[in-house]
Amino acid sequence: MTDRxxxxxxxxxxxxxxxxxxxxxxxxLFILGIALNLLAFSASIGLIALSGxxxxxxxxxxxxxxxxxNFYLPSAWIRLFVLVRTxxxxxxxLTSHQATLKLLSALRERAYRHIEPLSPAAxxxxxxxxxxxxxxxxxxxxxxxxLRVLMPSIVALWVIVGCGVVIGVFxxxxxxxxxxxxxxxALLGPWLAWRRGQRHSARWQALDAQLRxxxxxxxxxxxxxxxxxxxxxxxxxxxxxxxxxxxxxxRLARLWGHSQLLTHTLLGISVTxxxxxxxxxxxxxxxxxxxxxxxxxAVLAAFEAIAPLPKAMQDLGRLRHAAARLNRxxxxxxxxxxxxxxxxxxxxxxxxxxxxxxxxDGIPALDDVTLAIASGEHVALLGATxxxxxxxxxxxxxxxxxxxxxxxxxxxxxxxxSVPSLRQAFAVAPQDVHLFVASYRExxxxxxxxxxxxxxxxxxxxxxxxxxxxxxxxxxxxxPDEGGSSLSGGQLRxxxxxxxxxxxxxxxxxxxxxxxxxxASASRVLAEIRRRCRGRTLLLATHRLRELxxxxxxxxxxxxxxxxxxxxxxxxxxxxSRYAALRRRTVIAS
Ligand SMILES: Nc1ncnc2c1ncn2[C@@H]1O[C@H](COP(=O)(O)OP(=O)(O)OP(=O)(O)O)[C@@H](O)[C@H]1O
Numbered sequence: 086m087t088d089r090x091x092x093x094x095x096x097x098x099x100x101x102x103x104x105x106x107x108x109x110x111x112x113x114l115f116i117l118g119i120a121l122n123l124l125a126f127s128a129s130i131g132l133i134a135l136s137g138x139x140x141x142x143x144x145x146x147x148x149x150x151x152x153x154x155n156f157y158l159p160s161a162w163i164r165l166f167v168l169v170r171t172x173x174x175x176x177x178x179l180t181s182h183q184a185t186l187k188l189l190s191a192l193r194e195r196a197y198r199h200i201e202p203l204s205p206a207a208x209x210x211x212x213x214x215x216x217x218x219x220x221x222x223x224x225x226x227x228x229x230x231x232l233r234v235l236m237p238s239i240v241a242l243w244v245i246v247g248c249g250v251v252i253g254v255f256x257x258x259x260x261x262x263x264x265x266x267x268x269x270x271a272l273l274g275p276w277l278a279w280r281r282g283q284r285h286s287a288r289w290q291a292l293d294a295q296l297r298x299x300x301x302x303x304x305x306x307x308x309x310x311x312x313x314x315x316x317x318x319x320x321x322x323x324x325x326x327x328x329x330x331x332x333x334x335x336r337l338a339r340l341w342g343h344s345q346l347l348t349h350t351l352l353g354i355s356v357t358x359x360x361x362x363x364x365x366x367x368x369x370x371x372x373x374x375x376x377x378x379x380x381x382x383a384v385l386a387a388f389e390a391i392a393p394l395p396k397a398m399q400d401l402g403r404l405r406h407a408a409a410r411l412n413r414x415x416x417x418x419x420x421x422x423x424x425x426x427x428x429x430x431x432x433x434x435x436x437x438x439x440x441x442x443x444x445x446d447g448i449p450a451l452d453d454v455t456l457a458i459a460s461g462e463h464v465a466l467l468g469a470t471x472x473x474x475x476x477x478x479x480x481x482x483x484x485x486x487x488x489x490x491x492x493x494x495x496x497x498x499x500x501x502x503s504v505p506s507l508r509q510a511f512a513v514a515p516q517d518v519h520l521f522v523a524s525y526r527e528x529x530x531x532x533x534x535x536x537x538x539x540x541x542x543x544x545x546x547x548x549x550x551x552x553x554x555x556x557x558x559x560x561x562x563x564x565p566d567e568g569g570s571s572l573s574g575g576q577l578r579x580x581x582x583x584x585x586x587x588x589x590x591x592x593x594x595x596x597x598x599x600x601x602x603x604x605a606s607a608s609r610v611l612a613e614i615r616r617r618c619r620g621r622t623l624l625l626a627t628h629r630l631r632e633l634x635x636x637x638x639x640x641x642x643x644x645x646x647x648x649x650x651x652x653x654x655x656x657x658x659x660x661x662s663r664y665a666a667l668r669r670r671t672v673i674a675s
Contacts, residue, residue, distance in 0.1 A: 130244070271394060347395075
């Protein structure tokens with residue numbers, strides 16, 4: 086069954102099925118929610134039906150003065166029904182929403198747990214806005230599956246049966262007709278709504294996800310876009326995307342209107358026919374006339390349970406699309422396997438890289454790279470942009486999976502180390518330093534929870550961030566702007582370096598730590614890094630030549646290959662070396 090090229094019912098079921106399994110963990114709450122919902126509906130039907138009967142009976146009792154009529158008992162029942170209906174509704178909202186929120190948090194945690202090991206290698210094709218949308222909007226959309234599809238469908242079915250039974254007690258034929266008419270309405274309206282609406286609602290979800298993703302990305306780059314005069318263009322693109330989504334929303338609203346028309350027409354027909362049948366039986370003398378209103382009103386009350394179904398089914402396309410996006414993320418494999426427990430233990434902090442080859446889309450970023458770095462040695466990785474420095478650091482961190490070659494730390498293969506051991510082995514300052522939404526102190530204490538304020542301040546001052554810290558309104562208690570825009574590029578890098586230096590790992594990996602700095606500040610920062618890394622293995626990626634003579638060795642990378650790897654003195658002494666040539670050029674230039 087397809088909708089003009091839309092997904093089949095089977096496809097929808099396949100995408101949504103994984104989200105039914107977590108229901109089991111909160112089955113008790115869901116069943117309670119359904120039971121309370123049913124109780125509220127039963128009370129509602131009872132209230133309306135009894136009121137109808139009561140009015141008819143009172144009127145008829147008034148007409149025949151001889152009849153003794155007890156007003157008190159039905160009034161007491163009516164009051165009871167009102168109370169039960171209100172309490173049932175309240176209890177149902179409380180339990181079903183609690184169950185749904187618990188489910189959503191479980192789904193979000195499940196998605197996050199899956200995403201975390203994918204980072205960064207397998208996540209590179211997803212933008213951060215896209216990931217954020219999957220974790221938030223897509224997971225949130227799935228609450229509709231429980232709250233608007235499953236629960237109301239189960240309740241509607243029981244209400245239909247209940248209504249048929251209530252009427253059937255007095256007139257089995259009319260009870261059967263009412264239940265059949267209600268069932269037909271409960272199937273026809275929602276089926277049509279699903280058929281006509283699922284494609285649009287899936288499209289709405291896709292456009293909304295796209296818009297959110299773009300919005301997050303553009304807002305993150307807002308200052309740059311403004312600076313380069315691109316903001317107006319980007320804003321117009323965003324507005325156009327919003328208009329596209331809104332057009333889809335209007336289409337959905339129109340379809341919803343149509344399904345409402347159909348539902349209410351069916352309701353009208355069902356009530357009219359029920360009343361006509363009842364009137365016929367009254368006429369034939371086989372039905373008490375006081376029950377006439379009860380029957381019509383019972384069908385009317387039962388319809389309340391059916392009314393939300395078309396909209397829920399129309400939204401199934403949206404749910405399917407959200408589920409499919411999450412499923413795609415769940416199907417993503419980390420690309421890197423980490424053992425659960427260590428299969429080897431590093432003896433010291435020496436690093437060995439042998440015949441390493443890393444490719445992106447078949448193109449090698451590193452090829453046949455071999456390096457042996459002694460424990461405690463300080464090595465500068467020198468190379469032009471794109472030469473493979475970051476890729477080498479990422480390979481050591483196992484953020485990328487090599488196509489060939491081996492990597493080891495202290496004699497232990499890196500792929501034999503569990504994630505905690507691997508993360509304990511390396512302190513890292515990447516190029517894109519991330520600041521968490523927390524105070525600067527908390528951002529630093531992630532690396533060294535026991536560090537005192539004096540230690541933090543001394544380190545920041547040593548890295549030339551003393552003036553910056555003094556300018557912060559609450560010092561270490563100040564909060565960065567989102568994305569770290571309250572720090573300049575150079576400050577942010579040094580903040581990242583400070584965090585890496587605080588982390589007591591035997592190996593320190595720094596990616597372009599002196600980028601954006603003037604020569605004097607860069608020299609000072611490099612000297613501080615070397616001093617604080619004494620006794621630790623240091624690998625520092627850079628394309629700056631100054632100050633490298635103080636490193637133990639320099640590895641020169643070019644187009645993914647190690648051109649030379651030796652002490653600065655040996656490289657300078659070799660007139661044919663690339664390092665010597667680069668240094669000569671720098672001297673001439675300055
Ligand atoms: N995730 C990726 N997907 C595709 N290509 C990549 C990816 N990461 C790196 N590359 C490519 O691999 C090569 C090496 O990149 P890498 O970032 O390691 O160089 P780099 O020397 O660190 O450069 P920079 O100094 O600019 O950071 C480049 O050609 C780059 O485009």
